[in-house]
Amino acid sequence: MTPKTETELAQMIAGANGPLRIKGGGTRAIGHCEGDALNTSAMSGISLYEPGALTIVAGAGTPLAEVEKVLAAENQRIAFEPMDHRALLGTKGEPTLGGMAAANVSGPRRISVGACRDFMLGVRFVDGAGNIIKNGGRVMKNVTGYDLVKLMTGSYGTLGVLTEVSLKVLPNVDCVGTLRLHGLTDAQAIQALSAALGSPFEATGAAHFPKGPAGDPVTMLRIEGFEDSVNYRAGKLTSLLKPYGDAEMTVDDGAAWTDVRDVTTFADQPGNVWRISTKPSDAAELVSRIDAKAVQYDWGGGLIWALTDEGRDLRSALGTFDGHATLIRGTADVPTFHPEVPALAAITTGLRAKFDPRGILNSGIMS
Amino acid sequence: MEMPTPDASVMSRKAQIVERLSEVLPRDAVISDERETRAYECDALTAYKCPPLCAVLPANTKQVSDVLRICHEMGVPVVPRGSGTSLAGGALPTADCVILGVAKMNDVIETNYDDRYIRVQTGRTNLSVTGAVETNGFFYAPDPSSQLACAIAGNIAMNSGGAHCLKYGVTTNNLMGVTMVLMDGTVVQIGGAHLDAGGLDILGVICGSEGQLGVVTEATLRILHKPEGARPVLMGYDSSEVAGQVVTDIIKAGILPVAIEFMDRPCIEATEAFAKAGYPMCEALLIVEVEGSDAEIDAQLKLIMEIAAKHNPVELREAKDADEAGRIWLGRKSAFGAMGQINDYMCLDGTIPVSSLPFVLKRIGEMSKEFGLDVGNVFHAGDGNMHPLILFDANKPGDLELCEDFGAEILKLCVEVGGCLTGEHGVGIEKRDLMNVQYDPADLEAQMAIKDIFDPAWLLNAAKVFPLNTSETRRAA
Numbered sequence: 001m002t003p004k005t006e007t008e009l010a011q012m013i014a015g016a017n018g019p020l021r022i023k024g025g026g027t028r029a030i031g032h033c034e035g036d037a038l039n040t041s042a043m044s045g046i047s048l049y050e051p052g053a054l055t056i057v058a059g060a061g062t063p064l065a066e067v068e069k070v071l072a073a074e075n076q077r078i079a080f081e082p083m084d085h086r087a088l089l090g091t092k093g094e095p096t097l098g099g100m101a102a103a104n105v106s107g108p109r110r111i112s113v114g115a116c117r118d119f120m121l122g123v124r125f126v127d128g129a130g131n132i133i134k135n136g137g138r139v140m141k142n143v144t145g146y147d148l149v150k151l152m153t154g155s156y157g158t159l160g161v162l163t164e165v166s167l168k169v170l171p172n173v174d175c176v177g178t179l180r181l182h183g184l185t186d187a188q189a190i191q192a193l194s195a196a197l198g199s200p201f202e203a204t205g206a207a208h209f210p211k212g213p214a215g216d217p218v219t220m221l222r223i224e225g226f227e228d229s230v231n232y233r234a235g236k237l238t239s240l241l242k243p244y245g246d247a248e249m250t251v252d253d254g255a256a257w258t259d260v261r262d263v264t265t266f267a268d269q270p271g272n273v274w275r276i277s278t279k280p281s282d283a284a285e286l287v288s289r290i291d292a293k294a295v296q297y298d299w300g301g302g303l304i305w306a307l308t309d310e311g312r313d314l315r316s317a318l319g320t321f322d323g324h325a326t327l328i329r330g331t332a333d334v335p336t337f338h339p340e341v342p343a344l345a346a347i348t349t350g351l352r353a354k355f356d357p358r359g360i361l362n363s364g365i366m367s
Numbered sequence: 368m369e370m371p372t373p374d375a376s377v378m379s380r381k382a383q384i385v386e387r388l389s390e391v392l393p394r395d396a397v398i399s400d401e402r403e404t405r406a407y408e409c410d411a412l413t414a415y416k417c418p419p420l421c422a423v424l425p426a427n428t429k430q431v432s433d434v435l436r437i438c439h440e441m442g443v444p445v446v447p448r449g450s451g452t453s454l455a456g457g458a459l460p461t462a463d464c465v466i467l468g469v470a471k472m473n474d475v476i477e478t479n480y481d482d483r484y485i486r487v488q489t490g491r492t493n494l495s496v497t498g499a500v501e502t503n504g505f506f507y508a509p510d511p512s513s514q515l516a517c518a519i520a521g522n523i524a525m526n527s528g529g530a531h532c533l534k535y536g537v538t539t540n541n542l543m544g545v546t547m548v549l550m551d552g553t554v555v556q557i558g559g560a561h562l563d564a565g566g567l568d569i570l571g572v573i574c575g576s577e578g579q580l581g582v583v584t585e586a587t588l589r590i591l592h593k594p595e596g597a598r599p600v601l602m603g604y605d606s607s608e609v610a611g612q613v614v615t616d617i618i619k620a621g622i623l624p625v626a627i628e629f630m631d632r633p634c635i636e637a638t639e640a641f642a643k644a645g646y647p648m649c650e651a652l653l654i655v656e657v658e659g660s661d662a663e664i665d666a667q668l669k670l671i672m673e674i675a676a677k678h679n680p681v682e683l684r685e686a687k688d689a690d691e692a693g694r695i696w697l698g699r700k701s702a703f704g705a706m707g708q709i710n711d712y713m714c715l716d717g718t719i720p721v722s723s724l725p726f727v728l729k730r731i732g733e734m735s736k737e738f739g740l741d742v743g744n745v746f747h748a749g750d751g752n753m754h755p756l757i758l759f760d761a762n763k764p765g766d767l768e769l770c771e772d773f774g775a776e777i778l779k780l781c782v783e784v785g786g787c788l789t790g791e792h793g794v795g796i797e798k799r800d801l802m803n804v805q806y807d808p809a810d811l812e813a814q815m816a817i818k819d820i821f822d823p824a825w826l827l828n829a830a831k832v833f834p835l836n837t838s839e840t841r842r843a844a
Contacts, residue, residue, distance in 0.1 A: 052615030053721045053751065075621055104563065115563050117571060118540045133813045134806070139718040140750040141537065141790035143526045143575050144798070144805055145832060146814040150539065150571025154564060171621035194481040198505075200592045229663045279560040281481045302482075302562050324565025338565035343555040348567050350820035355813070366566060 002039040006124065006132055006163040012038065013161065014130025019360045022157035024061065024099030027084070027091045030328055031156070031336035033364040040098050043163050048138065051076055054169050055121065055138050060098025060162040067097055071169055079170040080116050081107035081257075087267040089329055098162040104154030107261035108205040108222065111197065111299040113170070117153040122166035125152055127159065128356025138166045151351075157362040159355040175227040176254035177234050178205075179247040181219040186210055186284035189219040190301035192244040194280060196221050197300045199240055201233040206300035207260045219244075222257055260298055266307045269294065272330030274314050276304040278323030290317045315339075337366050368415055368456075368796050371830050371842060373463035377443055378420065384443055384465070385421055391433035396471070398422040407448065407466045411513075412456040412797055414767055419446065419460035426471045427488075428546055428554060428584040435582065436552030438465055444826050445550070447578040449521025450492065452513040454714055455795025457525060457577050461830060467582060469520045475499045476585060484543055484560050486587045489520035493527075496588060505590045508535035511791065512703065523583050526575030528791035533749035534625040534658075535591070537791065539574040544587035547573060547580075550822040560587055572817060577793055578828045580821040594658035597625065600668055601654050601695045602675045603647035603682035607631065608725040610651035614748045615721065616674045617655065622667055627749035628654040628699050631728060634706070634743035634756070635698070641705030644698030647682035653748065654699055702745045703756070709741075710758040713770050717781030718752045718790035730780055731755060738773040740766075752790035753781065779804050794832045802834055811837055 001020075003009035013020065019035030044061040051074040058067060064082065071077050082105040084095060099105075101123070106115040113119075122136030135148035152159060181192060189208040196203050205222030212218030223233050230251070238247045259265065266273055271293055278286060280301030287295050292306040308314055313334045315325055324338035340348060348366075352359070377384075385399045398404055399421040408416040420443070425431045438445050448458040448468045460466050472488035473495070479485070480503055487496060493514040496507040510529035511517055517527070523545065528537040535541070544558030558570045573580055604610045607629075614627055630638070630652045639646050646652055653675075657667040668685055675683055686692035698705075706712050719727050728744060735742045745754040755777055759770035778788045778798060782805045788798045802811060815833055818825065818841075825842045835842075 050720065050722055051619050054618060055720070074619070104568070106563075110562065114536060114540050117563070117568055118536060127813065131809045131813070133809055135810060135813070137785065137787050137805075139720060139752075139786050139790070141528050141532065141718045141747070141752040142787045143528075143537075143791055143793050144787045144789050145794060145802065145811070146817055147526070147539065147572055147575045148813060148817075150568045150574075151817075153571070154568050159567075171618070171623060174621070191481070194483075198480055198483055198592050200504075200595045226663075226666060228666060229659065232660060232662060277561045277563055277565070279479075279482050281479075299562060322559045323561035326565065340566050341556070343549075343553050344557065344566070344569065347555070347569060347820060351567060351569075351817065354816040354820060 001036060002042050004042045006043065006126065009043070009161060009163060010126045010130045010132050013126055013128065016360055019363050022161050022362055024096035024102070025063065025093040027086050027089070027093050027095045028099050028103050028105070029089060029091055030103065031365040033362045035360070035363070038161065040096065040161065046070060055166065056169055057138055057164065057166040058097055059164055060096065062097045063094040064097055064100060065094065072172070075172045076169045077172045078167065079109055079113045080119055081109045081261055082116060083107050084262050088263050088273060097165050101153050101162055101165050102155065102157050108207060108257055108298050111206055111302065112202065112204040117150050119168045120149045120153045120165065121168055123149050123152045123162055124164035125160035125162045128358060128361045133160065136166065140168055156366050158352055158366045161361065173224040175225065175230045175251060177223045177230045177249055177251045178254065178256060179221040179223065179234055179237055179249050181241060181245050181247050182216055184217050184219050184244060186287060186297070188244060189217065190280055190284055190297065192219055192241055193221065193300040195240060196237050199237065201236045203237070205257050205260065208297040208301070210295060220256065220260070222254065263296060263305050265296060266294065266305065269307055271307045272310050272312060272332060273328045274306045274308060274325050275328045276306060276323060276325045278302060278304065278321055282321060286318060286321055289319065290314055369835060370417065370461055371835060373461055377463040380441065381420055384441055387437045387441065388421070388423055388434060391437065392423055392425060392430055396424045396426065407460060407468070410451040410453040410456060410458040412454055412459065412795065415456055415459055415796065417460050417462055419464050419466040420462065422466035422468060424468045424471045428548060431467065431548045431582050431584050432552045432554055434467060435548050435550055439551045439824070439826065442824070442826070444829060446828050447520070447524070447582050449490070449518030449524065450516050452517040453521060453525065453793065453795055455789070455793045455797040457793050457795040457831060459796055469518060469584070472584060479560065480505065482560055483590055484587050485590050486585060487519060489523065489583050489586050490518050493517050493519060493522055500590050504592050506593050507588055507590055508541055509538050519586050520583055523574050523586060524576065524578040525791070525793035528752065530626045530628060530747060533627065534623055539571060541589045542570065542574055542586060543589055545570060545573060545583045546585035548582045548584060550581065550824065550827050558587065577795065577832050579818055579832060580827070595660045596664060597656055597658040598664050598668065598686045598692050599654050599656040599695045600671055600686065601652065601682065601684045602680045603649040604651045604678065604680055605649060607651045607728045609678050610653055611721065611724040613653060613675055613678050617671055620670060620674060622670055624655045624657050624749065626654070626656040627747070629746035629748035630699065630702065631744040633741060634702055634745055637705040637709055637743055638698040638702050641708055642698050642701035644694055644701070646698050649681045654695055699745070706743055706756045706758065711761040712756045712758050713774055715755050715774050715777055716752060716790045716792045717778045717786055717788055719781050719784050719786035721748065721751045723784040724748070727780060727784060731777060734773060734776055738769060740770055740773055751786065775801055796831055799832060800834050802832070815841060
């Protein structure tokens with residue numbers, strides 16, 4: 001099913017007799033669900049773009065590439081740099097705006113500017129009963145009623161099918177610099193990244209590879225802005241990080257950060273891929289609990305990507321911790337999403353039953 | 368403003384309710400004497416007053432849980448209250464309610480500079496959160512004008528903003544986790560010192576839910592290192608169209624100031640008479656502030672000054688030092704006080720797309736003549752958040768109603784041009800009956816469905832946000 005309009009979509013959902021599997025570009029197949037494919041690709045196109053107001057509104061099926069192209073022409077961008085899952089998951093197709101929103105997909109810059117959910121200004125969607133619902137709008141500050149925009153972002157299609165997304169965008173930058181430190185242990189690297197992120201010198205990326213391209217540990221910080229400012233902050237951060245070694249600075253197109261964003265080092269390696277969000281200062285110790293084949297830290301240590309043997313339940317190795325772990329790729333006899341504590345699970349179940357009373361939307365995916 | 372008829376069966380059980388609450392709270396934490404409950408009869412929307420049945424001031428999550436459990440068992444409505452600075456009537460009591468004030472809960476529970484967060488009890492004031500971390504060079508970014516007095520609990524309930532959210536975002540963008548007590552007394556932990564939700568973003572829907580889903584007792588807040596410095600530039604223009612164009616040009620040039628503030632002529636005149644900040648007399652004044660090191664600030668201001676100069680300003684003044692910066696901000700920060708010197712005022716906070724600014728200001732000017740009430744406009748221009756201040760005389764019969772009608776017309780206009788009713792103050796009772804202007808029945812139904820899950824009996828702050836006729840069957844059930 002490929003509805004062309006929101007009204008058509010509402011009719012299809014209202015008339016559905018069984019489970020529906022919602023599909024944007026099909027590039028972020030996280031978790032497993034059954035049902036007839038419901039494709040959003042025909043609800044596509046940018047309906048409003050005001051560069052002076054930093055706002056863009058487009059159909060949920062709009063290819064992300066199209067949005068990025070239009071923004072680039074005005075020297076603007078999607079600041080939270082949504083990850084492209086295709087290499088890691090081995091998927092094909094075109095990532096869509098709706099898919100990005102449904103999975104709350106952010107990249108390395110999340111640590112500095114916020115996540116996808118922080119840039120979402122408005123949504124239109126059809127719930128599981130076929131009701132057309134809107135929330136938020138196209139302005140940056142809006143506290144009119146409950147914030148269903150946040151609730152829909154990252155709900156993986158379990159509460160409704162997005163039809164339109166309104167997004168805050170930001171200016172592009174003149175210059176990208178990357179500072180690299182070599183040879184640090186995970187714990188040292190995270191301390192160094194914390195020192196940088198806790199300084200006034202605004203890093204917009206903070207990653208650590210225990211095994212970098214040359215096999216040794218590499219710790220990376222990104223600095224963006226006007227060229228003089230980038231050089232100034234790089235100098236300040238280099239002095240600040242002196243206790244951790246001599247940082248080396250490169251100014252280029254920042255392509256190394258695409259690899260951080262897309263976790264490309266795991267792409268060609270077999271195994272399960274887990275995504276763990278935690279308190280940065282807990283991260284190194286958590287990694288020591290899990291005996292992973294490889295790890296990569298982003299968000300100053302707050303995001304751990306772990307490659308493990310197939311079939312393993314990583315959560316039992318992690319034990320109790322401040323955060324959550326999601327199985328992004330592979331198989332294991334465990335839920336894809338982190339089980340919630342009973343009080344929270346009851347709220348989640350209640351919300352799903354309200355928005356999707358027949359339990360037909362992406363039904364297996366988030367429970 | 369219509370409020371629901373108080374429940375006589377609750378009113379008649381006042382003595383029992385107070386007794387049950389006194390069993391779980393210290394003696395001085397239960398306020399039931401009519402002379403004392405009067406202190407809780409309104410918030411900063413002082414036009415509406417109603418003393419509650421009683422007020423309680425619990426000191427911790429356990430006590431909040433006990434209070435809510437008892438009220439839930441006895442079917443007593445509860446209105447949560449932070450510091451009572453809501454301009455929207457978010458903490459206005461009903462005669463049959465228990466006011467649950469968080470004022471005694473103001474401890475810092477934990478500060479963590481490596482992981483850049485602070486955990487506080489939510490009765491703590493906004494400014495004292497920054498106060499707890501500023502010796503280490505850190506601050507809490509959301510800065511509502513009431514930050515000296517307003518509590519984090521209220522900030523979370525209303526998803527408060529401030530002048531600097533163009534760069535730093537509003538409360539929801541700086542809130543990492545909460546401890547919340549549901550109406551039945553259940554304590555829930557949501558989020559924490561990590562980023563983003565593992566499941567549904569329930570934290571995102573709690574923030575801004577106006578105390579209708581639960582009582583947030585503790586919050587984990589993101590803290591940031593202060594910038595090395597900040598300096599503003601002031602510019603005056605002959606028309607709001609030109610000022611609006613300057614804002615657009617600055618943003619299009621790839622500069623992201625931390626604040627862009629706008630004032631119109633009536634507001635400039637009032638502040639000059641009051642604060643003597645040395646503002647130029649013109650149609651539109653902009654204050655644009657940038658952050659960074661001295662050199663970074665110089666570089667950004669140079670670009671901004673170039674853009675500003677292209678549009679023939681009547682005045683262009685760059686702050687060279689802290690003293691000059693202080694003078695530039697003086698008038699803006701005095702604006703509300705200055706308008707208050709002239710008369711009573713009502714402050715609205717509808718948000719519009721920045722491109723609609725000239726049209727909306729023109730229409731507000733026309734409506735001002737139609738209604739015969741003066742209005743001054745202060746405006747967070749970078750994000751489209753307006754603050755029209757409508758002057759009226761509270762002692763003149765009919766003036767408040769006239770002012771409210773005028774306000775409603777302005778807010779309808781905001782929605783008409785693609786904006787919204789409220790950008791940072793919240794709906795409360797003030798904009799409750801205008802919700803139908805912005806939302807269709809299905810939109811409101813979806814929002815009310817959320818309250819059904821958290822508070823099935825609709826006991827928590829139930830007379831707010833949703834038009835009474837829309838929520839009636841739920842409240843009566």
